[in-house]
Amino acid sequence: MQPAMHRVLLLEDDPVTRDRLAAIVQAAPGLVLAAALADVRSALAWLAAHDPPRVLLADLQLPDGSGIDVIRRLRQLTPVSDAMVISVFGDEAHVVGAIEAGATGYLLKDAAADEIAQAVHRLIAGESPISSAIARHLLRRWQVPAAAAPAAAAAEVASPLTPREREVLQLIAKGLSYQHIAQALQMSPHTVTTHIKQIYRKLEVHSRGEAVFEALQLGLLPPSAP
Numbered sequence: 001m002q003p004a005m006h007r008v009l010l011l012e013d014d015p016v017t018r019d020r021l022a023a024i025v026q027a028a029p030g031l032v033l034a035a036a037l038a039d040v041r042s043a044l045a046w047l048a049a050h051d052p053p054r055v056l057l058a059d060l061q062l063p064d065g066s067g068i069d070v071i072r073r074l075r076q077l078t079p080v081s082d083a084m085v086i087s088v089f090g091d092e093a094h095v096v097g098a099i100e101a102g103a104t105g106y107l108l109k110d111a112a113a114d115e116i117a118q119a120v121h122r123l124i125a126g127e128s129p130i131s132s133a134i135a136r137h138l139l140r141r142w143q144v145p146a147a148a149a150p151a152a153a154a155a156e157v158a159s160p161l162t163p164r165e166r167e168v169l170q171l172i173a174k175g176l177s178y179q180h181i182a183q184a185l186q187m188s189p190h191t192v193t194t195h196i197k198q199i200y201r202k203l204e205v206h207s208r209g210e211a212v213f214e215a216l217q218l219g220l221l222p223p224s225a226p
């Protein structure tokens with residue numbers, strides 16, 4: 001007997017990222033790419049013309065709106081399908097908004113290929129995969145007593161990073177390679193690597209996406225940085 005094949009609808013406007021995610025889906029056992037689309041209008045039109053996919057893998061910030069609108073429409077069409085956000089935006093407003101619309105999973109874009117494929121299968125199996133950085137942030141926010149919130153917010157203003165590390169972090173957020181960061185700051189690639197290791201250690205993260213996400217929560221980067 002042939003194993004069940006689960007159709008995945010991909011919604012991502014960046015061509016490079018869309019191709020990467022499409023390749024991950026196509027290579028994963030049990031998954032088949034139903035379509036790879038770049039905007040809200042195309043996604044809504046696709047949903048109107050086809051049977052709902054088993055999984056919607058959606059970015060949030062799209063050229064003509066938010067992926068949340070597509071998630072909400074999918075949930076209106078069927079309770080069986082699942083939606084997972086994959087985005088650079090992991091702040092509380094985006095996460096809560098996506099969950100309220102019906103998302104049952106949430107990953108940061110720099111997740112490894114096997115992590116993404118496994119997360120889709122976990123979603124189908126009834127789990128709710130979420131990036132550890134996002135989960136950690138939400139738990140911290142919800143565990144802070146209301147009376148202590150202003151003090152906690154004030155404490156976050158103090159940067160754990162040196163001025164040089166913050167410069168490196170800002171270029172990481174812009175997507176520059178280690179080599180380009182070294183050229184921009186007139187330092188060796190080895191020194192850049194050392195700074196990045198220190199940034200990861202101080203922010204308690206393990207990847208670029210988690211570093212940018214954590215820095216946004218701590219106010220170390222402007223909200224428009226990604």
